[in-house]
Amino acid sequence: MSDAQAVAKRSASKAEGDERHEAIYRAVSDAIVEQRLKPGARLREDALAEVFGISRTGIRKILQRLALEQLVTLTPRRGASVTRPTADEAKDVFDARQLIECGLMPDVARRMNEKEAAELRDMAQRERQALRSGQQSVAIRLSADFHVRLAQLSGNATLAAFVETLCSRSSLILAVYGHRGHLGCESHDHDDLIGYLEAGNGERAKAFMSRHLKAIEASLSMVEEEDSAPDLQQIFGG
Amino acid sequence: MSDAQAVAKRSASKAEGDERHEAIYRAVSDAIVEQRLKPGARLREDALAEVFGISRTGIRKILQRLALEQLVTLTPRRGASVTRPTADEAKDVFDARQLIECGLMPDVARRMNEKEAAELRDMAQRERQALRSGQQSVAIRLSADFHVRLAQLSGNATLAAFVETLCSRSSLILAVYGHRGHLGCESHDHDDLIGYLEAGNGERAKAFMSRHLKAIEASLSMVEEEDSAPDLQQIFGG
DNA sequence: ATTGGGCGTAATGTATACAATATAACAGGC
DNA sequence: GCCTGTTATATTGTATACATTACGCCCAAT
Structure with a gap:
């Protein structure tokens, strides 16, 4: 030791x-x-x-x-x-996020107060900062934290905990299928979302979250590498 | 042993x-x-x-x-x-079921085939049978199995697994807050639901599931027993 | 009589030792 | 030369022993 x-x-x-x-x-x-x-x-x-x-x-x-x-x-x-997420699992995770996170937006819009909005804005700012300084993996984590905090503000602890696991898995999916230097989350998206929530416009926030998640999913390149009978010559051979 | x-x-x-x-x-x-x-x-x-x-x-x-x-x-x-579920937890669980199970109904209606419909009908029948013979706890389990199987038919394994935990917790909630001899699930509800799904009417099934879950939740008596300074005389005294 | 402290018991938290098994290296045969 | 069977090693699966801590009992003091 x-x-x-x-x-x-x-x-x-x-x-x-x-x-x-x-x-x-x-x-x-x-x-x-x-x-x-x-x-x-x-x-x-x-x-x-x-x-x-x-x-x-x-x-x-x-x-x-x-x-x-x-x-x-x-x-x-x-x-x-x-875990190496499969394409099917990735689809399930993002479909689940669509259903749950979007469905939670009206509740969040109704319950969120100024202090919580400020906290979210701070998180979004730190995320942009990480992106600017090229710390992609840190930005991914901050983005996940943002989505989790949002779900917590819905007041439903059970769903918030589930969203947390979905976001963790999403980070893993992004790490595998995401393009380098293309995070998925546009840096200003989260700020826009906070605006809708502060205005109490749950439906608008819901629609925006839907587009936001779709955009992340669309940024992925869903090519599963074959693991059966790999071409050893190509891999190891000169 | x-x-x-x-x-x-x-x-x-x-x-x-x-x-x-x-x-x-x-x-x-x-x-x-x-x-x-x-x-x-x-x-x-x-x-x-x-x-x-x-x-x-x-x-x-x-x-x-x-x-x-x-x-x-x-x-x-x-x-x-x-676990002794609290009233808050019970609300969270049923809110989560509202959001997820209802949201999955359109997918189920689109994907379900005849064989799966027959399987569901069989489960519903066994549930009625258990109810008739007074096996309430068995009926609760069969009802939970029905809801879980339904979620599985959506094709989303992640959400199905989550619904499974929600249903398990619901059984516990029913066991604590439910009235004896009042199961919550009306015996014909599940059959009606299968009908809508077989007809491919996802929206109708969704609305019915919503009422179904609301009915279960409404059948509960959400009285949390106080655990602080209980009246020992009343509890243990003759 | 009730409350507070001390002690014994019982249950959980942790580590380690042992057993089972899969992987990898190697030798022998086709 | 490649494939197959065997053996050695390494890693996980399981049980048990030990340490730690909470609960219940008893006794004394107020």
Whole structure:
């Protein structure tokens, strides 16, 4: 065990394990969403356990949670790997977002207050800033956070939690099928949406969200690479 | 250990552990949904481990899955207990079902074929039969299965899986807030719905589903029992 | 008599040891 | 030369032992 790991372990030994687990969960989740862990990457339990300074028991718990959110795929006797979303799954996710996020807009428009609108504007600004500075993966995460916060403002915690998983999966989909340098979300879209919501125009916001999501989906290039009988000559041969 | 449990243990000793885990998961899930395990009931790991003949490790895995579906509540250092849905949660669940299940009806009407319609009719008939024979908890489960199967026919696996968790939670809500002998689902409702779907009338089916869900929700008596400073005299006193 | 503190028990949280199994390397045969 | 069967290694699956913590009981003091 390295010094850094030993320190991490010590500092957490008296802290509440719950928070430590939550932190590790977020660390892995963020790494996946930001494509530092690429789809298909294997997540060996021993390696993760050593990195985070806890035993495999805790790692397995976290991997199972990630698996239920469809961020990692658990293959029996083969272990965990970062999920590689299929085109079908991508369609399902965006169809679900269409139905739910659009359906929630009227509620959000009715309930949102000034403070919450300001919070959303701040998030949208930070997103634009990340885009300008070329931090695409950070921008993807901020965009997802924006959509999640929006769903939370509907007042329905159950649907908000589901939207959160949909947005996480969307980030993964974008990381796989999105064009480099083409984020999907236009930078001003979110600001426009806030305007409609502040005006209390739920129907307008709903229609705009629909176009917004359609635009993201349309920006994807849905080509599934074949994994059966790959041309080894082409891949490895000179 | 009862004979049935011993048999279950023996028959699974050489079977794949995965299926065994799935079976135990369903056994617990069913027991909760059918109110054989009442809300608030504690689920001790040792007890479950002994009953099903596996160690606590596997039990914890199952409990965590049930917790993520909100069927059980995991309190740190206190263990697992069957979730007692609050009135707010109940509202969220039924609002979510309104949005999603109704929104899926047009898709179902478009995609459903004769064989699937026959399957649904069979489920509806078995549900009526259970109702007639007074097996209320069984009828609740069959009703939930009907709604889940319907969502699956939409072709969106992601939304179907979410509807499944919503229906499970609804069963729990009905078990807590429903009147005895008043199931919520009128016995002929599901048959009527199949008729609209067979006719390809998605909008009609959507409107009917909306009324159907509203009727179920309206049949509940949303009185949350106070848990702070209960009148012990009234509860325990003669 | 009731409340507060201390202690014993019981249950959960965590880590580790062991068993089962899949992958990969390698040797032998067609 | 390629394919197949075997063995070795590495990784996951499972159980159990230990540590930690909460609950219930008892006793004493006000």
